[in-house]
């Protein structure tokens with residue numbers, strides 16, 4: 212019989228990209244200290260001032276072109292030699308892709324894509340270029356960032372919860388577990404599945420078998436890799 216690999220699911224958040232130079236949201240000095248989240252990341256904000264939001268995401272996209280994946284992203288990709296790894300990320304950057312992870316599920320969308328305002332299934336790869344104000348999709352509606360905003364449904368949550376429900380090992384890296392439904396995913400892990408939380412701060416994570424690695428992502432993932440492979 213074929214030797215099947217254990218399923219490792221990594222739930223990642225802004226903290227995994229912090230050492231690449233991308234700000235987190237809720238840390239001191241984080242993005243939500245600088246901006247009002249409802250002004251720049253909610254569907255209500257888009258209706259009120261779409262130009263401001265377009266500029267905000269154009270800046271994030273430009274910044275993404277200037278940073279690189281770090282060792283934590285790369286270790287997750289390397290773990291594919293030993294496990295059947297799926298990355299479920301809240302991040303809208305493409306650093307997991309650039310680090311060569313092969314199965315990635317973006318819960319909150321992707322910066323390098325735009326979509327039609329009228330049809331969420333019409334999605335365009337735009338790379339790192341800005342969306343110009345007034346640009347339209349073929350259906351005539353405005354192009355908007357392919358981001359899931361506060362006040363909108365999270366289309367990938369069903370697929371993500373099914374993935375977590377099959378995890379033999381769950382790794383939670385760099386997320387404050389503040390934003391639902393993403394934060395609720397940990398509760399889908401089978402009862403005995405070991406959960407490893409990599410974060411410099413104390414994260415409240417439900418589960419019977421939780422190991423906390425209080426380190427930044429790069430050092431913490433190095434430690435975790437040793438623990439998993441020894």
Ligand code: OAD
Nearest residue numbers: 224225226229235236237301385386387388390412427428
């Ligand atoms: P947060 O900013 O809420 O949390 C970042 C987490 O990363 C915190 O737990 C930090 O302690 C941790 N952290 C900071 N530096 C780190 C490092 N070097 N290594 C590892 N961890 C580090 O970010 P998220 O939980 O990802 O959604 O936020 C979730 C969602 O809220 C985002 O996807 C975004 C935001 O509003 C939308 O905009 C829709």
